Amino acid sequence: MKKENYLWSAIKTGLLGGAIAIFICLVGMVEIFSKRDVIEKTITLGQFVLLATSIVAGFVASRRTSSLLEQNKPVPNLISGLLAGLFPGIVIALLVIFGNQVNLRAVFLNASPALYDLLTFKKGVGNLWILPTAGAISGLVGAAYLLLPEILRRPINRGLIFVIFMALFSGLFRVVMINQGPGMEKTAKYLFGQTGLTMEGTFIFFFGVVTIAMLWNYQGKAIQSRVAGLPKGGQISLRVATYALIAYIALGLPQVSGPFIAQVIVTVTLFILMGLGLNITLGFAGLLDLGFVAFYAVGAYTVGLLTSYGPFGLQHISFWVAVPIAVLVSMAFGAVLGLPVLGVRGDYLAIATLGFGEIIRLLAGSDFLAPYFGGPQGIIGIQKPCLGILGEFLKVDVPRVCNGIELGKPQDIYYVAVASALFIAFVAWRLRGSRLGRAWMAIREDEDVAEALGINLIQTKLLAYMLGAAMAGLGGAIFATLIGSIFATSMQLIVSINVVSLIIVGGMGSIPGVIVGAIALIGLPELLREISEFRFLLYGATLIVMMLAKPEGLWPSQATLRELHHTDVTVETKA
Amino acid sequence: MRTSLGERVLDLVVSGFLWGFRVLIVAAILIGTIVTISAGKYTSEQWIDFVVFGITTGSIYALIALGYTMVYGILRMINFAHGDIFMTGAFGAYFLATWLNGTGFIDKNPLLGLLIPILFAMLVSASIAMLVERIAYRPLRGAPRLVPLISAIGASFFLEYAFRGFFGPGKYAYPPIKALEGSWNILGIGILKVQVIVTIAAFVMMALLYSIVMYTKMGKAMRAVSENKDTAALMGIDINRIIVSTFAIGAAMAGAAGVLYSIVYRQIDYFMGFTPGIKAFTAAVLGGIGNIPGAMVGGLVLGIFESVGPSLFLEGLGIPRPYQLKDVIAFTMLVMILLFRPSGILGERLTTKKA
Numbered sequence: 063m064k065k066e067n068y069l070w071s072a073i074k075t076g077l078l079g080g081a082i083a084i085f086i087c088l089v090g091m092v093e094i095f096s097k098r099d100v101i102e103k104t105i106t107l108g109q110f111v112l113l114a115t116s117i118v119a120g121f122v123a124s125r126r127t128s129s130l131l132e133q134n135k136p137v138p139n140l141i142s143g144l145l146a147g148l149f150p151g152i153v154i155a156l157l158v159i160f161g162n163q164v165n166l167r168a169v170f171l172n173a174s175p176a177l178y179d180l181l182t183f184k185k186g187v188g189n190l191w192i193l194p195t196a197g198a199i200s201g202l203v204g205a206a207y208l209l210l211p212e213i214l215r216r217p218i219n220r221g222l223i224f225v226i227f228m229a230l231f232s233g234l235f236r237v238v239m240i241n242q243g244p245g246m247e248k249t250a251k252y253l254f255g256q257t258g259l260t261m262e263g264t265f266i267f268f269f270g271v272v273t274i275a276m277l278w279n280y281q282g283k284a285i286q287s288r289v290a291g292l293p294k295g296g297q298i299s300l301r302v303a304t305y306a307l308i309a310y311i312a313l314g315l316p317q318v319s320g321p322f323i324a325q326v327i328v329t330v331t332l333f334i335l336m337g338l339g340l341n342i343t344l345g346f347a348g349l350l351d352l353g354f355v356a357f358y359a360v361g362a363y364t365v366g367l368l369t370s371y372g373p374f375g376l377q378h379i380s381f382w383v384a385v386p387i388a389v390l391v392s393m394a395f396g397a398v399l400g401l402p403v404l405g406v407r408g409d410y411l412a413i414a415t416l417g418f419g420e421i422i423r424l425l426a427g428s429d430f431l432a433p434y435f436g437g438p439q440g441i442i443g444i445q446k447p448c449l450g451i452l453g454e455f456l457k458v459d460v461p462r463v464c465n466g467i468e469l470g471k472p473q474d475i476y477y478v479a480v481a482s483a484l485f486i487a488f489v490a491w492r493l494r495g496s497r498l499g500r501a502w503m504a505i506r507e508d509e510d511v512a513e514a515l516g517i518n519l520i521q522t523k524l525l526a527y528m529l530g531a532a533m534a535g536l537g538g539a540i541f542a543t544l545i546g547s548i549f550a551t552s553m554q555l556i557v558s559i560n561v562v563s564l565i566i567v568g569g570m571g572s573i574p575g576v577i578v579g580a581i582a583l584i585g586l587p588e589l590l591r592e593i594s595e596f597r598f599l600l601y602g603a604t605l606i607v608m609m610l611a612k613p614e615g616l617w618p619s620q621a622t623l624r625e626l627h628h629t630d631v632t633v634e635t636k637a
Numbered sequence: 638m639r640t641s642l643g644e645r646v647l648d649l650v651v652s653g654f655l656w657g658f659r660v661l662i663v664a665a666i667l668i669g670t671i672v673t674i675s676a677g678k679y680t681s682e683q684w685i686d687f688v689v690f691g692i693t694t695g696s697i698y699a700l701i702a703l704g705y706t707m708v709y710g711i712l713r714m715i716n717f718a719h720g721d722i723f724m725t726g727a728f729g730a731y732f733l734a735t736w737l738n739g740t741g742f743i744d745k746n747p748l749l750g751l752l753i754p755i756l757f758a759m760l761v762s763a764s765i766a767m768l769v770e771r772i773a774y775r776p777l778r779g780a781p782r783l784v785p786l787i788s789a790i791g792a793s794f795f796l797e798y799a800f801r802g803f804f805g806p807g808k809y810a811y812p813p814i815k816a817l818e819g820s821w822n823i824l825g826i827g828i829l830k831v832q833v834i835v836t837i838a839a840f841v842m843m844a845l846l847y848s849i850v851m852y853t854k855m856g857k858a859m860r861a862v863s864e865n866k867d868t869a870a871l872m873g874i875d876i877n878r879i880i881v882s883t884f885a886i887g888a889a890m891a892g893a894a895g896v897l898y899s900i901v902y903r904q905i906d907y908f909m910g911f912t913p914g915i916k917a918f919t920a921a922v923l924g925g926i927g928n929i930p931g932a933m934v935g936g937l938v939l940g941i942f943e944s945v946g947p948s949l950f951l952e953g954l955g956i957p958r959p960y961q962l963k964d965v966i967a968f969t970m971l972v973m974i975l976l977f978r979p980s981g982i983l984g985e986r987l988t989t990k991k992a
Binding site for chain 1: 644647651654655658714715732772773776777780782783784785786787788790791792793794795796797798799801802803804805911915918919922956957958959961962964965968969971972975976979
């Protein structure tokens with residue numbers, strides 16, 4: 063077969079990059095991302111995203127060139143990088159020219175003069191040559207990056223990621239540091255500007271990280287081998303110290319971070335909790351449950367009805383009694399809903415459970431059940447948990463005012479959520495290696511074989527489904543208490559999709575993966591308003607990309623890793 | 638086989654529960670129906686209105702369901718993004734029709750004013766579906782079953798929120814077509830012109846699709862591929878081409894359905910594809926997934942049930958404002974079908990094991 067010309071391949075990459083760049087412009091990302099700067103007064107996040115398209119195009123084209131020519135030759139690599147970077151620039155320039163002639167705004171809301179201003183760096187249409195030039199330079203940078211020796215590439219990579227991270231969160235760091243006192247305030251203002259990093263800050267962070275990473279390159283092996291050389295006791299105490307540090311940070315963070323971040327951390331924790339629950343259903347047993355929100359709703363409404371002082375509260379029992387009841391009710395719902403559909407095959411199950419989620423939401427919001435569940439008004443006035451002497455916990459009629467310590471703030475609920483998440487993680491971890499856990503995985507791999515091996519399919523699936531439901535109920539119950547009210551409109555399919563996505567991003571069946579996934583998918587968009595606008599767009603893209611590139615997730619469990627990459631499992635013979 | 642007493646008791650409880658569930662639903666429907674009919678609140682004309690409206694929406698569902706069923710027949714995969722393909726068609730037609738309306742073209746040539754947006758919507762939907770297939774589905778062919786489904790869910794969200802980004806979260810109204818206002822008197826019953834035209838259009842499209850599948854060479858190839866991919870490939874059929882054209886044809890039907898839907902409901906927004914998508918999937922399962930006439934029957938049955946149901950049996954059960962629960966009927970039907978007859982009304986070929 064004749065090999066493709068590398069120039070043609072670079073042009074194709076460039077055109078693809080151009081299409082992506084146009085998409086980014088028209089979908090509104092450039093404009094919204096431009097409210098935040100990467101480097102203050104120099105480059106906005108929106109412009110950075112566009113330049114990144116060119117850089118990546120240049121990098122990809124250059125890598126393709128290398129594989130087509132079967133070697134790394136600087137000149138063809140740089141040429142193809144330049145070409146691939148040039149095209150997004152040209153395409154955007156064409157967009158600006160075209161947009162100034164024709165009113166694109168009649169169709170695309172974002173094709174506004176403000177966008178064209180941003181695209182031309184506010185220099186007007188006369189200076190359009192900037193765009194292709196910037197694109198070409200970015201493409202060259204991408205190509206040059208490929209040519210760098212490995213030993214430089216990794217530190218630079220780290221440095222760039224760190225700078226972007228610091229830039230995204232500069233507002234947060236700035237506020238936290240300024241709150242620490244006047245000494246820190248000066249440093250904060252030196253490093254962080256109002257909307258992004260300062261030029262000085264960028265250099266300090268970038269070169270700081272690059273230096274550290276270089277040092278690690280030379281010294282890292284030595285340190286690792288010294289750690290491995292430690293006696294067993296030493297290793298264990300090192301590990302304990304690491305865990306203790308993580309625990310200290312995890313428990314202390316909400317106290318120092320202020321109410322906004324505390325709220326985000328609680329939300330992330332609750333999603334970790336629910337992720338761990340769905341992980342049993344989806345990750346262990348392989349049942350795709352898109353109706354997770356149904357049980358979340360059941361848990362939330364049960365706690366609401368049992369503890370609310372609002373018009374629909376039936377009882378005023380203590381939070382500590384209401385939550386176990388909510389979990390049991392959710393579990394029962396799991397059994398009732400699960401039984402009819404668990405006999406059907408996997409992808410039917412997904413749609414059927416999705417139907418359940420919608421049924422529960424429609425029923426809860428309907429006038430039919432409004433006398434019981436408040437309909438569109440929802441349930442309000444849900445009691446906060448109260449810590450007190452033992453009798454306080456079990457009260458059937460708690461007073462409106464808490465006699466002990468009221469866990470009213472998000473920071474307080476956080477500890478309840480963490481404790482529940484730890485408990486669920488423990489349950490999941492113990493179940494995975496158990497007889498039941500192995501039966502689930504057998505079903506996940508092949509139902510027919512599992513049945514032939516004597517596993518009762520319905521019973522085993524039902525258990526997974528009920529456990530998932532119970533944990534969704536727990537999540538819903540804590541969430542209702544955190545917010546203090548429940549509305550049927552918040553029980554959308556989106557909640558289920560959130561949980562499914564975070565499991566898939568983190569790695570199906572993997573417990574640390576759930577935590578990584580929840581931080582990435584729930585935490586980041588909550589912290590960054592700009593990103594939260596495009597949250598679900600990015601979710602969609604993430605799901606597709608994960609399935610294409612890394613179906614095992616960011617932090618996979620060992621079994622899935624082996625299964626999905628079809629590597630032969632080496633049979634270890636006992637020596 | 639050795640089974641312990643506990644397991645036998647459990648089996649008994651399970652099947653008892655399932656039978657109880659079936660009996661309960663049937664009883665609820667029967668009682669509701671009897672109460673409503675004996676109360677005599679609605680005239681027979683109103684019932685006919687309900688049924689006609691049901692046929693109209695049902696034929697739209699059927700049109701969408703065709704895409705689900707054809708893709709499922711060939712790839713054994715639920716194209717979760719199909720509802721959003723329907724939405725893209727509606728948006729495409731909206732912008733063209735608004736422009737045409739501005740020039741006065743639709744008022745002058747009502748027939749072309751209807752046809753051109755439909756054709757454009759079919760084109761838009763088919764191209765987007767081909768793109769989605771190329772990017773999100775083709776590389777995953779042969780992967781474990783959940784992998785393409787999750788990718789499809791991702792594609793669905795991506796399309797929805799990309800369109801939200803492009804066109805904003807607001808609702809658009811399809812331009813009014815003057816020729817479709819008012820009603821016709823058919824056999825002494827007044828029926829809205831929109832409903833008649835939309836139903837006819839949907840049936841024409843279905844007939845078109847059916848003849849493509851049954852009487853053209855490509856249709857023959859499609860049937861061969863859905864029967865057995867490997868053998869079809871050995872017979873010299875280009876599998877990739879057939880799969881892409883299946884996606885494109887199914888999507889074109891969905892795009893046409895999108896226009897018809899927005900003519901009836903006059904509302905277009907980025908999330909409009911979700912509920913009709915699920916309902917069309919229900920229709921496909923109802924008729925027997927993989928079965929083209931089944932999708933048509935399923936769509937009509939679902940449409941009529943959904944339109945008549947709230948007044949027929951929900952109201953009889955004493956439920957206030959039963960129209961709020963219209964969608965609950967559709968979703969319950971999905972669960973019931975999976976429970977009673979997973980192979981659907983017309984589906985004999987696919988048992989749960991093979992499907």
